[in-house]
Amino acid sequence: MELTRLFQNLIGNAVKYRAPGRRPRIEIGSYKKEGDWLIAVKDNGIGIAPEDRHRAFAIFQRLVARDAYEGTGIGLAVCKKIVEQHGGRIWIEPNQGEGTTFAFSIPAALADNRTNPFVID
Numbered sequence: 001m002e003l004t005r006l007f008q009n010l011i012g013n014a015v016k017y018r019a020p021g022r023r024p025r026i027e028i029g030s031y032k033k034e035g036d037w038l039i040a041v042k043d044n045g046i047g048i049a050p051e052d053r054h055r056a057f058a059i060f061q062r063l064v065a066r067d068a069y070e071g072t073g074i075g076l077a078v079c080k081k082i083v084e085q086h087g088g089r090i091w092i093e094p095n096q097g098e099g100t101t102f103a104f105s106i107p108a109a110l111a112d113n114r115t116n117p118f119v120i121d
Contacts, residue, residue: 002082009075014043042101
């Protein structure tokens with residue numbers, strides 16, 4: 001359930017914060033590295049300024065004007081809590097150009113105990 005909510009929040013944000021006049025594009029990828037599964041959700045939306053990235057996962061932190069986009073400012077805080085409860089971490093990758101890439105890790109030992117850890121039922 002929690003991983004479903006994690007992906008719903010990240011993909012939902014990619015759709016919500018799409019750039020005006022640009023067709024939204026969302027890419028999801030994963031690979032195993034040094035005992036962790038690394039997963040990334042990349043979009044071509046409005047992006048997050050480098051100086052705001054440290055605030056992105058704090059609860060009630062909105063990085064855009066209230067009148068520009070709806071939201072409460074809790075979605076990314078929930079994502080952080082879910083990932084940390086699974087023994088991982090979440091961060092924003094530096095992007096060249098437009099959009100945002102959220103990346104997170106989940107210990108492979110936890111994920112490998114499931115038949116197909118990244119299929120959302």
